[in-house]
Amino acid sequence: MSEQETLLRVEDLWVRFPTRNGIVEAVRGISFAVGRERVGIVGESGSGKSMTGRSILRLIRPPGQMTAKEISFKGDNLLDYSERQMRDVRGHKISMVMQDPKFSLNPVMTVGKQISEAYRLHSGASRGDAKRKALEMLEAVQIREPERVYNSYPHEVSGGMGQRIMIAMMLIPDPDLLIADEPTSALDVTVQMRVLAIMDKLVKDRGMGLIFISHDLQLVSSFCDRVIIMYGGKIVETCKASELHNAKHPYTRGLLAALPQIDDPKAKLAVLDRDPVWRDQESVVAYD
Numbered sequence: 001m002s003e004q005e006t007l008l009r010v011e012d013l014w015v016r017f018p019t020r021n022g023i024v025e026a027v028r029g030i031s032f033a034v035g036r037e038r039v040g041i042v043g044e045s046g047s048g049k050s051m052t053g054r055s056i057l058r059l060i061r062p063p064g065q066m067t068a069k070e071i072s073f074k075g076d077n078l079l080d081y082s083e084r085q086m087r088d089v090r091g092h093k094i095s096m097v098m099q100d101p102k103f104s105l106n107p108v109m110t111v112g113k114q115i116s117e118a119y120r121l122h123s124g125a126s127r128g129d130a131k132r133k134a135l136e137m138l139e140a141v142q143i144r145e146p147e148r149v150y151n152s153y154p155h156e157v158s159g160g161m162g163q164r165i166m167i168a169m170m171l172i173p174d175p176d177l178l179i180a181d182e183p184t185s186a187l188d189v190t191v192q193m194r195v196l197a198i199m200d201k202l203v204k205d206r207g208m209g210l211i212f213i214s215h216d217l218q219l220v221s222s223f224c225d226r227v228i229i230m231y232g233g234k235i236v237e238t239c240k241a242s243e244l245h246n247a248k249h250p251y252t253r254g255l256l257a258a259l260p261q262i263d264d265p266k267a268k269l270a271v272l273d274r275d276p277v278w279r280d281q282e283s284v285v286a287y288d
């Protein structure tokens with residue numbers, strides 16, 4: 001990734017939570033950069049993936065505390081931005097799609113109104129133009145009866161459709177970067193592949209950057225250009241998805257070994273033998 005293509009640069013990011021038993025360090029000094037490419041962040045539950053995604057948009061809720069040397073977007077350090085400036089960044093320049101649309105869509109407002117209001121907020125477009133744009137986006141995410149869905153309430157649509165609506169809503173302001181946090185993990189496999197294909201097409205057509213957060217190494221390596229592997233709040237490895245098989249870190253090697261083998265379905269699943277040293281090992285491999 002060349003310097004001028006860099007959209008996002010994160011330098012020495014920490015997320016800490018004060019608890020009764022002391023400080024929990026959810027993210028421990030990670031640094032990475034993202035260009036107009038698809039970057040997957042993979043790691044087990046609790047490894048700090050979501051906190052990393054939320055930190056970029058400065059969405060860590062108190063008592064959680066986020067610190068970093070730099071979180072810059074297109075050269076501007078977001079850490080210097082006021083809350084008002086951040087509101088302009090969120091959903092406008094950088095959008096985030098969460099796991100469950102039920103928590104992100106307003107249950108008492110029709111789908112169409114939510115999408116068109118989101119658009120109007122950023123573009124200042126008229127009601128008519130916003131409705132046209134919303135219907136166009138619903139079609140772009142392959143919703144067959146956009147007019148009917150436009151007038152539906154969130155509880156009247158299926159999970160897969162809800163997730164596509166969220167994607168439509170997040171993409172309507174044409175962001176430069178999309179952060180998708182487990183966007184399809186609540187969906188069954190066929191719907192999941194369909195939603196991913198739509199997201200992939202939109203990302204490619206619009207030349208956006210994508211940060212795709214997932215615990216599913218296989219999914220991420222087939223869908224992304226590069227993979228960042230997190231363990232215990234640190235980045236233990238960064239590599240091209242196509243070179244994942246050459247991964248060096250023992251945790252990544254363990255994850256790869258634990259994938260089911262299609263050519264030998266009866267093979268015994270490997271057990272991840274955790275070494276406490278991993279948690280404190282610096283990012284050992286980074287080739288991008």
Ligand SMILES: Nc1ncnc2c1ncn2[C@@H]1O[C@H](COP(=O)(O)OP(=O)(O)OP(=O)(O)O)[C@@H](O)[C@H]1O
Nearest residue numbers: 017019024026044045046047048049050051052215
């Ligand atoms: N409110 C909180 N108080 C204390 N610790 C917290 C709090 N919220 C998160 N954490 C800690 O932050 C760590 C990282 O959480 P994060 O949600 O980023 O993990 P994740 O890798 O996204 O996992 P998952 O896939 O389960 O969402 C967790 O292990 C947890 O210990």
